[in-house]
Amino acid sequence: MTYISPEQFANAQKANVDAMYRFAFEALNSFEKLVTLNMQTIKTSLDVNAARWQGALSGKGAQAFFEVPEGAQPLVERIAAYNRQVFDILMNTHAALTEQAGAQYERQTRKVQSGIDEAAKSAPVGSEAAVAALNSVIHATNSWYDSLFKTARQAVETAESNMNVVAGAAKRAQSSVPQAVAGRK
Template sequence: MSVLTPEQIAENQKAVLETVFGLTNKLFESFEKVTELNVQVLKQTLAEGQDNARKVLSIKDPQELLALQAQVLQPAGEKALAYSRHVYEIGTGLQAEIAKVAEAQYEEQNKKVQALVENVAKNAPAGSETAVAVLKSAITAANTTYETVHKATKQAVEIAESNFNAAATAATKAAQQAAAQASRAAKKA
């Protein structure tokens, strides 16, 4: 009893290559997005640095310096946070694509294993029903374990995303408070 024909092996190899190339393309797309984001941030940072240097050179008293510091502090924190969020979104998008491919591969392999087990069950000699039942039970247990791990992973990703959002909110509030304190200090001076 032959399990796979040469044509099936060739089809499987072709599917694997297509999957690898597809994932490689997604990886490079994400790399391009991060690179474009970094170039954009670098250009913006250089322009703002140049503008801030001009402002610092035109300052005539310490109060203006404190006011400028307060003016620059909050947007810088918010921009850093926005950058982090953008990189996080790119990463989670890539992770979602990889998970989708992995799930599709798992489902396809699961179908093949089920078909193989059914074929073995049909062609099994008399008296081997117990062995076939054990094999089916093992496959069911593996599928149940996969589903449990899959659900736990999804929950972990949701928790991590929630924690990231909470940290981002806290960082924004801290930056706003620091800017407000610097502004008050500038007014007092």
């Protein structure tokens, strides 16, 4: 029978704690990026609105309030850029966490497989079927994990593609607005 030594147990616990902290650090890093982006977005919005109010109150009339201040992006472009940055932060975080989870999964799978191999060496005669069943379960789990990972990657790629289509459509719609307004004058 195979026993786990205290050193093996301690090493396994250290590896698990290390993995947990890597996950937590990545999540906190992502949160920090989102907070920074939101603060920058708020500052930009305040600057644009202040410029609009200044223009409207400086004698240019109420129409100046609705014009895009010089040097500022139109609202649709700012929204598209913001959404793109949020999406990039989330996708980078997803990729990093997925990579860490995959590496952790691989380490655990190797440990389980080596444990099964070690147990098979000292197993009684006739237990080959049980060992084969365990190996089959591990292989099926690995296949399931791979297909799940590929499906998640395809979903991310589809979401990114959809985000690009929406951003392009918003930009085209924004560029057609000045032409429509100019046609009304």
